[in-house]
Amino acid sequence: MKIYLIFVDAVQNSNKFWSAKVEQSNLTVEWGRVGYKSQQKVHSFGNAQQAVSKFHNLVAEKKMKGYRESQPQIDSTSDSLKIKRAIQLLEILRPYVTQRQFTNRNYLETLNQYLKIVPTPLGMKIDPSRIYRDVADIEHQLSLLNSLLETDSMLGDNTTEESANNSKVISLKSIGKNFWRHL
Numbered sequence: 329m330k331i332y333l334i335f336v337d338a339v340q341n342s343n344k345f346w347s348a349k350v351e352q353s354n355l356t357v358e359w360g361r362v363g364y365k366s367q368q369k370v371h372s373f374g375n376a377q378q379a380v381s382k383f384h385n386l387v388a389e390k391k392m393k394g395y396r397e398s399q400p401q402i403d404s405t406s407d408s409l410k411i412k413r414a415i416q417l418l419e420i421l422r423p424y425v426t427q428r429q430f431t432n433r434n435y436l437e438t439l440n441q442y443l444k445i446v447p448t449p450l451g452m453k454i455d456p457s458r459i460y461r462d463v464a465d466i467e468h469q470l471s472l473l474n475s476l477l478e479t480d481s482m483l484g485d486n487t488t489e490e491s492a493n494n495s496k497v498i499s500l501k502s503i504g505k506n507f508w509r510h511l
Contacts, residue, residue, distance in 0.1 A: 363449020430457035
């Protein structure tokens with residue numbers, strides 16, 4: 329049993345993750361800022377049921393604070409949907425970047441949605457006006473995201489009986505460090 333949660337709010341300078349995993353009677357919790365070294369703590373319990381109970385309590389606390397479920401790696405069907413959603417969000421962001429409307433509420437809300445999908449090392453201070461300097465940054469990310477969809481499509485076209493039995497994994501983390509050209 330495991331979960332991966334994220335909390336992103338560009339205005340409040342939050343870009344955090346929290347994950348937990350139950351293995352037998354141990355609960356391992358990891359947390360930190362995206363792109364930085366994480367912290368980890370292992371809770372040991374008398375039995376697995378106690379570990380699972382603590383897991384559910386901690387997850388409920390985090391969700392009440394605004395954390396949302398995410399996944400560092402997703403099966404190709406789910407990931408394709410997330411990649412398509414990220415592309416849609418970039419298209420929504422484009423006119424705001426073109427007009428340099430970085431304090432617009434819709435820009436900030438869309439940016440937060442996008443950052444919840446795409447792993448983003450924004451540093452210790454999030455400045456919404458510096459995430460996208462110009463439309464070329466949007467175009468660069470659109471190109472890379474579309475290439476992931478093309479890779480997914482090619483993998484789907486070349487399936488054999490053996491590979492059809494294995495679930496494909498295409499992760500947004502496979503985008504690489506050049507995804508954010510200036511961060």
